[in-house]
Amino acid sequence: MAVKVLIVEDNPVARSFLCRVVRESFSDVIAITESGDLESARKQINLTGGAQGMHGVDPFKLLLVDLELPDGNGMELLAELAHYPATKIVTTLYSDDDHLFPALQCGADGYLLKEDRFEVLVEELQKIVRGQPPLSPAIARRLLTHFRPAGSNDAAPSGSSFSSAGAFQSSRPVPIEKPLDHERLTPRESEVLTYLSKGFTIKEIASLMGIKWFTVNDHIKSIYKKLNVSSRAEAAVLASKQGLV
């Protein structure tokens, strides 16, 4: 059976380019569904069992969502599909953490920068699907503050000399008064994030920490997961407070 892929992208040229990237990335038979806006994307998803993907009607395995769409932001779709069992990837021109971080919080499993070269995109896409999502220094910094709310006296991970909370004036750390276990990073994860925020590559981090590169990757994946879980928990708390649930 063909692997079903949904590409949500308003620019037709970019869409066909992304189709090429997807086809190049996987050896399986690919069935690509394209949509140019949020509304048609929602329709496509409903055809395959709705946002929860519960009816077993062969859901999409891979979603590529552009952030800037004519009828809204791709993040809305990501938020709706929080429990949709697919690999969700943000494709965007924005590489700054202000745009990407909220997308990751909405449940994206990775991001692709549209201006990258074809080969780079193919490689990145494969990595994400394999569970090696990218993490830029800016996002790593952002994650560090996210998981270490201002005012808590968590032991700073080693070498975080200039990633102290005071250094982040643009970021708005989400205030969590009592971080639960799933909202906390392990010391190893913090260390990985700290190295990433300083611009070290995964290989370099692996050698610095004396671990295998795929262990570094596991840490990154786990951080992604925690980010999703913690943001979902936040959303739930927020919803119950507002009487929505």
Added chain:
Amino acid sequence: MTARDSPYRVDPARMGQLPQTTAVDSSFDRGVTTRPVTPRAQPIRRLPVRRRDLLLIALVGCLGLMALMRLLAMQPYIDATWRADGDSAVELVSSPLPALQGLGGGHLERIAGRDGQAIDVDASLLHRSTRWSVDDAQRRQQQQLQQGLAAMLTQGEVTLHFAGGRQVLLEPSQRGIAGLGAFIWLLAAAALVLGLVTAAVLRAHPRWRNVPYAVISLFQGLNLLAIGIETLPGLGLPEAYARHGGVARSAFDLCSAAAMVHLSTLQPLRLPAGRWIAAATWSGCVALLVLVAGQALPQSWWWIQSGMLGCGVATLLLMSWSYRLEPNPFALLMRRLAAAATTTLLLLSAAVAVASWHDGIAQGDASYSTVIWYLFLSTLILLLPMFSRAQPLMRELAMLAGTSTVATSLDLLFVATFALSSFASLSLSVFFALAVYAGTRRWLLQPMRGQHVPGADRMFERLYRVLREVEARPRDSAELLTKLLRDLFEPLQVQTLDRPSTRSRVLGDGSALLVPLPTIDADQERSIDGSIVLRFAEGGKRMFSRDDARLTDRVVEQLRRAVAYDKAVERGRSEERARIAQDLHDDIGARLLTLMYKAQTPEMEDYIRHTLKDLKTLTRGLATSDQRLSHATAEWKTDIAQRLGAAQIELSWTFTFDRDIVLGVVQWSALTRVLRELVSNAIQHSCATHLEITAALEGRRLRLTLADDGIGRNPQDWSHGLGLGGVRKRVKLLGGEVQWRENGRAGIVCTVLVPDLNPRP
């Protein structure tokens, strides 16, 4: 920043200090700011209580005065107006009594009582103030006449013997409230006001050092009442007053003078040997008084005047000493007021003495001038504790009283010494007095105004300069405000208090000014509460006034507004920039992306990709303000590592900096694009396998080298296309230079040297 080391914490120790520092607030105390605040400061008294107490005191004072008036109203008197005719004769002017009708113009020669006792009348009968009689014999005569008259009046009927043998038998009537005349009421009111101000001062600051002030005003109040009694219309004074009035008034005068000296040893600065000076003055004055009362001293008037003048001079000297010890403008002011009082007293004494030597001068003139002098003195005493606060009207009133004293004294002098006609002497003396007024006014008020008040233009210039600086560095606003205030007032001391204040206030009677220190910090919502205390304006030559407080309030307000405005402008500007960046990114970026996907050749595609990245750098520079070097470095490294990885070039990256500076937008975007361009060159042209990037920031000097092991040679022969030209241009923008040379056996080294990487433009 954690709560523990934040500057906003509430420090229990500091809280404990609050009651002490609030004493600085006190309205009348001029001592507290001139010495360290002691732990045994008085608890704060709230205004309503103070007001109620004052009301009570006023009520008691009024009742006392009413009782006195009642007593006076019960005294017997002869209701008639008299006039001194020449030196000795007493002429009846008019009288409502039926018995005296038709006797107008008649000269009174003798008054006989019921028991046959009689007194021979001369002009000194009309001269009731024995205090200001120069000659001993004359004074004794006056006193005997008044005493005799009072005794006869209390016994009942008196017989008035007029020239020409006419006799009139009169039954003395009680004065009644209506017979008191208007003048005594005015003087009683003045005495009451004096008493109330003193009570307010003592109530606000029950301290020993304020007691001499209370003594002065008490005796001056009594003096005013005594003058009031002496001006009662008709013939006849209360017997007790006739007997003791002169000595009592001498006592009031001498005690006031001694208390003045005592006060000047305590205020504004407690003088080192003040206790001994005060004791000596007091004992001297009391000894003098005992001698005068016992009539043991010949020429006693001269002794009393010398005593008073001596005390005045002593006050002057003490104030000069005090000012030398500590340049408190209050000492300067007190010295000038004392000088004014002493000079007028000297002039008055001289005038009265000269007038007494010359026969034929109406005694009334002399008594008027003394009354005016006492009024002048009373206004000065009233003004003393609140000179910096007093309304200009009050000051002008004091000036007017002083000028009048000078005018009447001069009038007396001119009439006596130059035998001028009364009109000529009056106009001349008024002229002189006005001249003195014009000259003295400036001199006396100088401690209030200061010598060199900055002109409006200079003041504006200073204010403007500080405003600009505050806009540039809002964090230093407190420091800048202090500097501005220093410039404006040239105080001797500037001190910062921890306690907040809402408005500017004059403290310690003009020696200090308390200014709230506002937070003009753009980033801080909470205000850092604190105050500045400026002491001794213009090096102690000037007192702070309410106008100064108002001015500083306005200055502070303007500073705050300027910063708020600046903040709003900056916010608007960054919003606008963000909008432009968003538009550029969305529109041009999307088109470039489309173009890139449709590119015919890989070169074209790379070129567009490069352009797109430059656009992103540009829009990001527009949208975000400053970047930390460490953050920028991390991003550069990630980006370069990824690109080189794709091009199969090994990267070695070393970036060292001794300090994590904040890069301005210009620096950040220039460095980003220079690095990108140089790395692009290496990827496209060098065919290198290894690229070594080394960067070091030492202080503000940045050195960046890219060394490859590729095929590039002879950099001098390179045609400087768009890429290298762009690099040169950007490095030049940073104020540095770039050069390429051959790298050993293979490759090129590019060195970028920026001698001063200014952290902020």
